[in-house]
Amino acid sequence: MPKIIPYIKKKNEINTRKNKLLQLRKLGFNFPNTFNYTNKIQEILNTYKNHTKYDLNQLDRIVKISGRIIKKRILGKATFLVITNNNYEIQIYIKSNLFTESYYFTYIIELDLGDIIGVKGTIFKTNTLELSIYCQKIYLLTKSLRSLPDKYQGLKNQEIKYRKRYLDLISNTNSIKIFKKRSIIISNIRSFMKKKDFLEVETPMMHPIPGGANAKPFTTYHNSLSETMYLRVAPELYLKRLIIGGFDKIFEINRNFRNEGLSTQHNPEFTMMEIYDAYSNYIDMMSLLEDLFIFLIKKNFNSHTIKYDNYQLNFKKPIKKMTMIEAILKFNKNIQPSDLNTVENAKKIAKKLYLDTKLSNSLGEIIYLIFEKKTEKKIINPTFITEYPIEISPLARTNTTNKKITERFEFFIAGYEIANGFSELNDPEEQKKRFKLQLAQKKYTNISKNFYYDEDYITALEHGLPPTSGLGIGIDRLIMILTNQKSIKDVILFPILKKKQ
Template identity: 45%
Template structure:
């Protein structure tokens, strides 16, 4: 069958195969000429593309050493122009046969776009006004055996971008910018907490029991101990042990693991910050949470007014604060506190609005269901929703004047939750009772219910001071401040189903 009669896909595969072979043949030729790029161990780089542009007047005429990837190449016979890309961006390199020598210049025939090079030369401006580096010598540091995506089309396939993040970072500069902003968010949070006297700590990822949140855990097995262990779903109970121990202000930034669904807002492993401070409560945590987010917005976006997926969001202080009951009254027209504790009345109200209620659901469970179904999707601007029912908050201190509720808040914006905080329950007797209720739910089939952590109760029996605690998703905050639609856009290597 001639090339003309081949199917387009088959022809394309043959063309790609030939291109790959050509690149391998070029590597072989370099190795036979004793110029194997993979034997080069170092490039004494002393400048970056963006630095040269920013400081051109200072650096003009001076020698520099650059290193980076060849992203474009224009051969003009006895001279060539290349664009070299390093971590800061791209800069043009001018190569002339008289300057780098005939042997080196003709040796460029075995180079390709995508190769990595080390360039020594001086900074100048071309006749067209482009800041460039005039090469005195150029060395191949690594051979790219696979071609980069077509420069006009780039790497657009979303699935492939997530699977091959290394290529995504090379050809889509805005992706690198997203992850640099993510790093800046974490650095900003750390700086603020460190300045406030918080101590960053690390707690176990492998836990004897799942605890600290309502979620399905991943289970693994320790061979030597012949013991099942759980990847942590939250570090909360360990961090509160440290408060008991007198550390008073602690935080941890790290990975959590939840064996649950995947969508644009959820990944099985994700990053959070959890922090705890003695002698404060959930109001103190509200103040700190909004300050952290406001500071991150100003540092990363340069403004308190941002756009997220076409919604205009104001992150100016203070954020809106509303009780859960007031929010339900506003958006669903039901006042749960007018019949607090009355589960039958709550069921009737749910039936009127067509909400599905489980047989085990109590007044508080149904109140929370109303919020999730009728209110959450209305919360676009940053809003603290506080005073939750005790049934859905097993680790939280009760409100003295309304014991059916607890001192808890969640921060919502763009129709999703960003942070969760409590006045921490420090009564070991009440805590045991809450755990026992959770175990009853677990025995009834609720796999997300907490198990009893006897050692944590023991810690509380030694006495934990009044404490405020807060957990916030770093991934969702990164999504917000980079205007990313999916959590996968802010995770360098999101969990992916294997290809067939």
């Protein structure tokens, strides 16, 4: 029986608030929208925080502000409210003798936490020197029918924070700071790209053929065209068409969709930035990425180091570079170079590491499996990993001197892959061969029996793609690192969640 008491209390409170709204409607209240504030709380705090009580009394400055009530206390014939707007708070002092008894007890005393109000009054400081508004007039703008999480305790339940982000933002000021920081960082990225003469473009979200990444797409249907379509897994093939068409430096920040798992690192809908630069190679793109990160760290932290979890991450130039095999050998002391020189040896060592190699038939695939499962998480300081096997890099250019690897890199921070870049494959015959190999591996047979590769992209390549480098950056993971969060759910306003049981 005690377990249902909180629910009964909540239900009774909702009914009480609904009754208050009913009474207000009878008096003519109808969620007015004619109140216009002339001042922001932030502006008032910044402008007058250092003024003395005497200065403010002499100034007699009248302001109009608005916000949500988050605290309320009644002391005799005075009511104190604290309202918040845009993550800034200010106290409202209401003296009962300034209002008629009927108005004071019908409207002001009956205000609830969560109500949104407008206030007209003068700025002053209390005896405790708290900057406040001496209320002359008050306007109820929105009646809140549900109680808010405790302002002092905040919203602690992680799942509710994700499912009801509005409550998280109302009660946890740190959450608002994180999402404001996200917006600032993305703005910083755009500023950097503009200074480097890159043009921002937009490409389709719905594709007739999924391509640009080895990922399972979401399927939809276009009624007018009577065609199955796919939410894009990557914008890569369209962006490279633009390079073929004559653009030389382009980027796009937008959503990708991959019909795969949920985790602290993965959300089916996520934000990526892809960059393409004509007449450049993967080494140029590594240099650009290095410059971007150094710019972001300096801009947001005024340093070349940041703290993430228990790590101190150093972004000082030059950022470390290692080949994939060098990384495997460094972080797995039980593996020797000879273990990675034949398929047979690599399978033996994979078995010792309890890795399933049924879907990994080539040496390159097994090496990548060992890297992905036993090495990635151990790469803490910012590091470029290079020399990716050709078998797992269908869109990357083959290395000139070693045909088993590609001119590709990935960028790791604190065990997370943050970016993936390479010199683009611009040989149409080789690209066609690799697309067919992907189909032969039956990556997409569960989607459509008639699945095929993007022939129009091959046609575009036959018109000539100049030597080009490309880069994809996971914006959500990047924000996660720069705001010191352990899950991308904490930096995505509305993450995808399992259906609530």
